[in-house]
Amino acid sequence: xxxxxxxxxxxxxxxxxxxxxxxxxxxxxxxxxxxxxxxxxxxxxxxxxxxxxxxxxxxxxxxxxxxxxxxxxxxxxxxxxxxxxxxxxxxxxxxxxxxxxxxxxxxxxxxxxxxxxxxxxxxxxxxxxxxxxxxxxxxxxxxxxxxxxxxxxxxxxxxxxxxxxxxxxxxxxxxxxxxxxxxxxxxxxxxxxxxxxxxxxxxxxxxxxxxxxxxxxxxxxxxxxxxxxxxxxxxxxxxxxxxxxxxxxxxxxxxxxxxxxxxxxxxxxxxxxxxxxxxxxxxxxxxxxxxxxxxxxxxxxxxxxxxxxxxxxxxxxxxxxxxxxxxxxxxxxxxxxxxxxxxxxxxxxxxxxxxxxxxxxxxxxxx
Amino acid sequence: xxxxxxxxxxxxxxxxxxxxxxxxxxxxxxxxxxxxxxxxxxxxxxxxxxxxxxxxxxxxxxxxxxxxxxxxxxxxxxxxxxxxxxxxxxxxxxxxxxxxxxxxxxxxxxxxxxxxxxxxxxxxxxxxxxxxxxxxxxxxxxxxxxxxxxxxxxxxxxxxxxxxxxxxxxxxxxxxxxxxxxxxxxxxxxxxxxxxxxxxxxxxxxxxxxxxxxxxxxxxxxxxxxxxxxxxxxxxxxxxxxxxxxxxxxxxxxxxxxxxxxxxxxxxxxxxxxxxxxxxxxxxxxxxxxxxxxxxxxxxxxxxxxxxxxxxxxxxxxxxxxxxxxxxxxxxxxxxxxxxxxxxxxxxxxxxxxxxxxxxxxxxxxxxxxxxxxxxxxxxxxxxxxxxxxxxxxxxxxxxxxxxxxxxxxxxxxxxxxxxxxxxxxxxxxxxxxxxxxxxxxxxxxxxxxxxxxxxxxxxxxxxxxxxxxxxxxxxxxxxxxxxxxxxxxxxxxxxxxxxxxxxxxxxxxxxxxxxxxxxxxxxxxxxxxxxx
Numbered sequence: 001x002x003x004x005x006x007x008x009x010x011x012x013x014x015x016x017x018x019x020x021x022x023x024x025x026x027x028x029x030x031x032x033x034x035x036x037x038x039x040x041x042x043x044x045x046x047x048x049x050x051x052x053x054x055x056x057x058x059x060x061x062x063x064x065x066x067x068x069x070x071x072x073x074x075x076x077x078x079x080x081x082x083x084x085x086x087x088x089x090x091x092x093x094x095x096x097x098x099x100x101x102x103x104x105x106x107x108x109x110x111x112x113x114x115x116x117x118x119x120x121x122x123x124x125x126x127x128x129x130x131x132x133x134x135x136x137x138x139x140x141x142x143x144x145x146x147x148x149x150x151x152x153x154x155x156x157x158x159x160x161x162x163x164x165x166x167x168x169x170x171x172x173x174x175x176x177x178x179x180x181x182x183x184x185x186x187x188x189x190x191x192x193x194x195x196x197x198x199x200x201x202x203x204x205x206x207x208x209x210x211x212x213x214x215x216x217x218x219x220x221x222x223x224x225x226x227x228x229x230x231x232x233x234x235x236x237x238x239x240x241x242x243x244x245x246x247x248x249x250x251x252x253x254x255x256x257x258x259x260x261x262x263x264x265x266x267x268x269x270x271x272x273x274x275x276x277x278x279x280x281x282x283x284x285x286x287x288x289x290x291x292x293x294x295x296x297x298x299x300x301x302x303x304x305x306x307x308x309x310x311x312x313x314x315x316x317x318x319x320x321x322x323x324x325x326x327x328x329x330x331x332x333x334x335x336x337x338x339x340x341x342x343x344x345x346x347x348x349x350x351x352x353x354x355x356x357x358x359x360x361x362x363x364x365x366x367x
Numbered sequence: 368x369x370x371x372x373x374x375x376x377x378x379x380x381x382x383x384x385x386x387x388x389x390x391x392x393x394x395x396x397x398x399x400x401x402x403x404x405x406x407x408x409x410x411x412x413x414x415x416x417x418x419x420x421x422x423x424x425x426x427x428x429x430x431x432x433x434x435x436x437x438x439x440x441x442x443x444x445x446x447x448x449x450x451x452x453x454x455x456x457x458x459x460x461x462x463x464x465x466x467x468x469x470x471x472x473x474x475x476x477x478x479x480x481x482x483x484x485x486x487x488x489x490x491x492x493x494x495x496x497x498x499x500x501x502x503x504x505x506x507x508x509x510x511x512x513x514x515x516x517x518x519x520x521x522x523x524x525x526x527x528x529x530x531x532x533x534x535x536x537x538x539x540x541x542x543x544x545x546x547x548x549x550x551x552x553x554x555x556x557x558x559x560x561x562x563x564x565x566x567x568x569x570x571x572x573x574x575x576x577x578x579x580x581x582x583x584x585x586x587x588x589x590x591x592x593x594x595x596x597x598x599x600x601x602x603x604x605x606x607x608x609x610x611x612x613x614x615x616x617x618x619x620x621x622x623x624x625x626x627x628x629x630x631x632x633x634x635x636x637x638x639x640x641x642x643x644x645x646x647x648x649x650x651x652x653x654x655x656x657x658x659x660x661x662x663x664x665x666x667x668x669x670x671x672x673x674x675x676x677x678x679x680x681x682x683x684x685x686x687x688x689x690x691x692x693x694x695x696x697x698x699x700x701x702x703x704x705x706x707x708x709x710x711x712x713x714x715x716x717x718x719x720x721x722x723x724x725x726x727x728x729x730x731x732x733x734x735x736x737x738x739x740x741x742x743x744x745x746x747x748x749x750x751x752x753x754x755x756x757x758x759x760x761x762x763x764x765x766x767x768x769x770x771x772x773x774x775x776x777x778x779x780x781x782x783x784x785x786x787x788x789x790x791x792x793x794x795x796x797x798x799x800x801x802x803x804x805x806x807x808x809x810x811x812x813x814x815x816x817x818x819x820x821x822x823x824x825x826x827x828x829x830x831x832x833x834x835x836x837x838x839x840x841x842x843x844x845x846x847x848x849x850x851x852x853x854x855x856x857x858x859x860x861x862x863x864x865x866x867x868x869x870x871x872x873x874x875x876x877x878x879x880x881x882x883x884x885x886x887x888x889x890x891x892x893x894x895x896x897x898x899x900x
Binding site: 015016017020024082099102147148151152155158159160161162163165166167168169170171172173174177178179180182292296299300303333334336337339340342343344346347350351354 | 388391392393483485486487488611613615663664665667668672674675676678679680682683686687690691692693766801805808809812841842844845847848849850851852854855856859
C-alpha cells in the first residue's frame with residue numbers, strides 16, 4: 001500500500017530530474033532519428049561495403065573491450081569497487097607480449113634463410129606471448145590487491161577508489177620510467193601480419209577482413225566463453241559467486257574469502273593481460289599510456305551491460321565497440337570525436353537505465 | 368620452518384624485487400647523485416650507490432630481524448643468533464636477487480647490446496655504475512657481499528635497538544608524527560584560540576604581501592602556480608570535502624574557465640576583445656553552469672559511477688577543444704593565444720602582481736569556504752556526506768544541494784582556470800590533461816579533506832617540493848601514485864585533517880560491531896557517572 005501511495009505521489013508532480021530526463025530523451029531520439037534519416041535515405045553516402053567495414057572494426061575493438069570489461073565486472077561483483085588500475089594492468093600485459101615477440105624475433109632458427117623463431121613456429125610464439133602477458137598481468141593484479149586494496153576492505157567507499165587511482169598512476173609512471181615514453185611497434189609473426197586479410201567484394205568494392213581482426217575477435221570470444229564456463233560450472237566459480245552474494249555467509253560455509261578474492265583478481269588480470277596482447281597484435285603500438293583509454297571504455301562497457309553482470313559486460317563491450325565505429329558516421333561528426341561518443345553513451349545510459357542493459361536493479365547498498 | 372628463517376626469506380625477497388625495480392626505473396642513479404656529497408666518492412667507485420645499497424641492506428636485515436617475535440625467557444645468545452640469522456638470510460636472498468640481476472645486465476652489456484632500446488634507464492653508464500666499474504661477475508659479487516654484511520648489521524641493529532627500546536621510541540615518535548600536524552600543540556592552540564589564529568593569519572598575510580617583492584620572476588611564477596592549485600583545491604574541497612562527491616574530472620571546470628576567458632578576450636579565433644574582468648565573471652558563471660548541467664544527469668549516481676563519469680567528462684572536454692573539426696571555435700591543438708589580463712596604469716600585470724591577485728583570490732575563496740562551512744548549506748552537505756539516506760529523511764533535498772555543491776565548486780575551478788590562462792596569456796588542450804585533476808585531488812587528500820590549512824599544506828608539498836628537488840622530478844608522478852595508496856592505508860584523513868573529518872575517518876579503524884558496542888557502553892557508563900555526581 002505504501003508503494004502505491006508513493007507512486008501516485010510521484011505521478012502528480014514530476015521532479016526536476018524526471019523533467020530533465022524526458023527532455024533529454026526526446027531531444028536525443030529526435031536528433032538520432034533525423035540523423036539516421038539523413039544519412040541512410042537523404043544522403044546515402046555510405047554504401048553497404050562501408051557499413052560492413054565499420055561493423056568489422058566495431059566487433060574487433062568491441063571484443064577487446066568486452067574482455068577488459070569482464071575484469072572490471074568480476075572485481076566489482078565481489079568487492080563493489082572499481083579497480084581503476086585495470087587498464088594499467090592490461091598495459092603491462094601488452095608490454096610483456098611485446099617483449100616476448102621482440103625476443104623471439106631475435107632468435108634465429110634457420111640462419112640461411114634468416115627465419116626467426118616467431119616466423120618458424122608462429123602458433124608457439126603467439127601462445128608464449130599470451131602466456132607471458134597473462135602471467136605478468138595476473139601477478140600484478142594479485143600483488144595490487146594484496147598491497148593496495150586488502151587493507152582497505154572495511155574502509156568507506158571513497159578510500160579504496162582513491163587508492164586505486166593512485167595505483168593506476170603509479171603503474172603508468174613505472175612503465176614510463178622503465179620502458180621510456182616512446183611508442184613501440186609489435187612485431188607480429190608473418191602469419192598474423194597487420195594489414196593483410198581476406199578480401200570480400202561487397203557492392204563492387206573490396207572489404208578487407210584483417211587476419212589480426214579475425215584472430216582478436218575469435219580469441220576474445222574463446223576467452224569470454226571460457227570465463228563464463230569457469231564461473232558457472234567450476235567449484236572455483238561457485239565460490240566466487242558465493243562470495244559475491246555475501247562474504248560473511250560464504251566464510252561461514254567454509255570458503256576462504258581472501259583466497260577467492262585473490263583468485264578473482266588473478267582471473268581479471270589474466271583477461272586483462274590477454275586483452276593487452278590482443279590490443280598489441282591488432283593495433284600494433286604499445287606505450288605506457290595505452291591502457292588508459294581502453295580501460296575507461298571497458299568500464300563504460302561494463303556499466304552499459306550492467307556492472308557485476310558477466311554476460312552484460314560481453315554485450316556491453318561489443319555494443320560499445322560497434323557504437324564507436326558507426327556512431328561518428330551516423331551523427332556526421334569527426335572520427336576523432338569517437339571518445340566523446342563513448343562517454344556520452346555512458347552518461348545517457350546512466351540517465352535512463354543505471355542498471356545497464358542486462359543488469360538487475362541493485363539494492364542501494366550495492367550500487 | 369622456524370619463524371626467523373621465514374622472515375629472513377620474506378624480507379630478502381621483497382627487498383630484492385623492490386631494488387630491481389629501483390634499478391629499472393633508474394632511481395639508483397639518482398640516489399647515487401643525491402648521496403654522493405655525503406661520502407667521498409672516487410671516479411672509479413660510485414660511493415653514493417654503494418651507500419644507498421648498504422642502507423637498503425641495513426633496512427632489509429633490520430626489518431627481517433624485527434619481525435621475529437621476542438621470545439620471553441629465552442637466553443640472550445639465542446635471540447642474538449636469531450636476529451643475526453634472519454638478517455643474514457635477508458642479506459643473502461636480497462643480495463642474490465640484486466647480484467644476479469646486475470650480473471645479467473653486466474654480461475649483456477659486455478656482449479655489446481644497447482639495452483636502452485628496451486629498458487630506458489639502463490644506459491651503459493648506469494650499468495657501469497651498477498657493476499662498480501668492474502667485470503660483471505665481480506661487480507655483482509661485491510654488491511652481494513655488501514648486502515650480506517649490511518644484512519647482518521641490520522639484524523644486529525634491530526636487536527640493539529630492541530634492547531635500548533630504540534625501536535619503540537622511534538615508532539612512537541613516528542606515530543606522533545603520523546598522528547598529524549593537526550594534533551600537535553601548536554596546531555591545537557591555532558585551532559582553539561581565535562586571537563592567536565587571527566594574529567597568525569595577519570602575520571601570514573603580511574609575509575605574503577612583502578615576500579613577492581624580494582623574489583625573482585621564477586619564484587613568483589612558481590608561487591603563483593602553487594596558489595592556483597590552492598584555489599582549485601579549495602574549489603574541489605567543496606565538492607569532495609564538503610558534499611562528499613568524488614569528482615575525477617575537475618579539470619573540466621578549470622578548462623571551461625580558461626577557455627571562456629580565452630575565447631572572450633583573445634584576438635583569435637573569436638576576436639571578441641572583451642575586458643578581462645567581464646571575461647572573468649562570465650567564465651565563472653559559465654563554469655558553474657557547466658557544473659550544474661553535468662550535475663543533472665550524473666548526481667543521481669553514487670560514488671564510483673560519479674567518479675568515472677566525471678573522469679570521462681574531463682577527458683571529453685579536452686578531446687573537444689583539441690579536435691580539428693571544432694578548431695574554428697576552440698582553436699584546435701594550437702590553443703588560444705594572447706589572452707587579456709588585468710591592467711594596472713595601462714600595463715599588463717607582471718608575475719608579481721599576478722601573485723598578489725592570486726593571493727587575493729585565495730583569501731576570497733577561503734572566506735567563501737568558511738562561510739559555507741558554517742551555513743545551513745555546509746551542514747546539509749555534511750549530513751549528506753555522512754549518510755545520504757538519513758539526510759534525505761531529515762528533509763534535505765539531496766539533489767538540489769548536490770547540484771549546488773557542483774556548481775559552486777565548478778565556479779571556483781573556473782576562476783582558477785581564468786587566473787591560469789590570463790597569467791600565461793595562453794591556454795591549450797595540453798594544459799587540461801587528466802593529471803591536473805589528479806594533482807588537485809591528490810593535494811586535497813594529502814593535505815586533508817575539508818581542511819583549509821591542509822589544502823594549503825598539500826599544494827606546497829605536492830607542487831612546491833618538486834621545484835626544490837629537481838633531481839627527483841621524473842619520479843614525481845610515481846611518488847604521487849604511491850603516496851595516494853600509502854595515505855589511504857596509513858592516514859586516510861590527510862596530513863592536517865579537519866577535526867570533523869578526523870572523527871569520521873577514525874571509524875575506519877574500528878572493527879565492526881564489537882568495538883562500536885564497547886564505545887557505546889563506555890559512553891553510557893560515562894553518562895551514568897555524570898548523572899550520579
